[in-house]
Amino acid sequence: MKKLFFIFSTILFLAVTFILSSCNSTKENDMKLPNGIWRATLQQQEGAVLPFNFDVNYSNNNDENDTIPTFTLINGEEKILLDNVTQTGNTFTIPMHIFEGEIVAEWNTTTQKLTGKWNRRSFTNASSLDFSAVPNTKTRFEANQTVKFDLSGKWETYFLSQGDSSAALGVFEKIETADVKGNIKGTFLTTTGDYRYLFGSVSDDSLYLSCFDGSHAFLFVAKAEDENTLKGKFWSGKGQPVDFISTRNPNFTLPKADTLTYLKEGYETIAFEFPNLDGKLISLDNPKYDGKVRIVQLLGSWCPNCMDETNFLTELYSTYNPKGLEIIGLAYEQTEDFEDAKVRLERMKKRLNVEYEILFAGRADKQFAVQTLPMLNHVMSFPTTIFIDKTGKVRKIHTGFSGKGTGEYYDNYVEATTNFVEKLLSE
Structure with a gap:
């Protein structure tokens, strides 16, 4: 009898413990964040x-x-x-x-x-x-409603680091409603790309802009000395801040992106052989590309500017592939392991609906990239885009990419590139 009582008590204890544990687990798993x-x-x-x-x-x-x-x-x-x-x-x-x-x-x-x-x-x-x-907080920067200067427009900008400077073009546009003053959006364009979608506020005589896209963490804080001069600091990720100075200049331009990367003397074509995501070696000699207009994209799945360009090229491919356009992506990844790179690139292809071929070209390093493509004078930026005509000759190389956050610069690039592809297809 005592033995039966002991067994019954043990079973009852375990059952109650399980029920309580399940309730607590359910309570934890049901914990929700505010929408x-x-x-x-x-x-x-x-x-x-x-x-x-x-x-x-x-x-x-x-x-x-x-x-x-x-x-x-x-x-x-x-x-x-x-x-x-x-x-x-x-x-x-x-x-x-x-x-x-x-x-x-x-x-x-x-x-x-x-x-x-x-x-x-x-x-x-x-x-x-x-x-x-x-x-329940839509505000980005804690700013007052006083705006001393209208900072909309184009700004000639120099980032100053360790005695050196690099040029950029700041493009800002104020956003005001009946209830909110001082909001501003924009970006900085450089010779290798842009700082994507910056959003923030102007408060009194100070400018605040930020962007977080999962890869980049950008913060810009500047003070307007007058309506034509900004001085401030720029933070990127965990790095130390960099000083910058901007001067209003509606006529400032950066070097043309089609002139920065080019073939070395004696070359008219490019050549490579890298594995696709199935491990099969692919080159431009593949019969699939014979007599086709080709775009070769140097990219990385880690690169937000490359993501922006890939979105554009995916649309371009969808429209013009039936007319004879092929695109090949050469991915330089933050790993040297093929299987690791494959996981990252397949995820990128799925997320961005990429239908064109992506090859694993090696590690994400510009010096390494130019070793794999020794006919180029350098690889200055990811992305870099190479346009090849039906005969296999390189007709143009574009360094960097200006995404949708650059407004008119993106629109102009899309129009010019589409027209150029149509020209190559018509030849």
């Missing part, structure tokens, strides 16, 4: 705070029970969906789109705050920054 716009911050060098916004949504996922949220990064007009979120208790892991990194943060129901780290993995320069976020 809507959040304000997040990253802690950078010298006490700088980079703010950005994201949207939390529980009805925008493949989860039938709406228990796992999606996050959407917001940089002005740009929206980047982060939909592979996982949750363990009150800890959320948020992968960064196609990029190597994630935010890992814990939700505190008492303080109503997410706190944790943004971890960015890189072949040569991995980093981690403190992250925090609060819900």
Whole structure:
């Protein structure tokens, strides 16, 4: 009898323990974040705070029970969906789109705050920054409504680092509504690309701009000495700040992107042989490319400017491939391992709906890249785009890419490139 009582008591104890454990687990897994716009911050060098916004949504996922949220990064007009979120208790892991990194943060129901780290993995320069976020806050920068100067327009800019300077073109546009004054958007164009979608505020005589896209963490803070001069600092990721000075100049231009990279003397064509994502070696001698107009894109899945160009080339390919256009992407990745690179590139192709061939060309290093393409004078930027006619001759090489965040510069590039491709196809 005692033995039966002991067995019954043990079974009852285990059952109650299981039920209580299940209830607690369910309670933890049912923990939800508030829907809507959040304000997040990253802690950078010298006490700088980079703010950005994201949207939390529980009805925008493949989860039938709406228990796992999606996050959407917001940089002005740009929206980047982060939909592979996982949750363990009150800890959320948020992968960064196609990029190597994630935010890992814990939700505190008492303080109503997410706190944790943004971890960015890189072949040569991995980093981690403190992250925090609060819900129901659309404001990016805490700014007053007083705007001393209209900073819209074009600005000749120089970034000053270790006794050297690099030129850029700042392009800003104010955004005002009846309720809000001082919002501003824009970007900086350089010879190798642009700083993508910057968004922020003008408060009194100060300019604040930021961008966080999962790979880049950019913060610009400047003071207007007068209506034509800006002096400030620029933070990128975990790096030390860089001074910059901008002067209003509507006529300032950068060197033409089609003149910076070119074939060495004696060359008219390019040649390469790299594996595709199935491991098959592919070259321009492949019969698939005979008599076709070809675009060779040097890119990396880690590169937001490359993502912008890939979006454009994907549309171009869809329109003109039936008419004889082929595109081959040469991916220089932040890994030397083929299988690792394959995972990253397949993820990129799926996310960006890329239908053209992507080859793994090796590690993400400009000096290494030019060794694989020794007919080029250099590889100055990812992306770099090579246009080849039906006879196999290189007709143009474009360095860098100006994405949609550059406004008219993007529109002009799209028009010029489309016209050039049509010309090559008609020859």
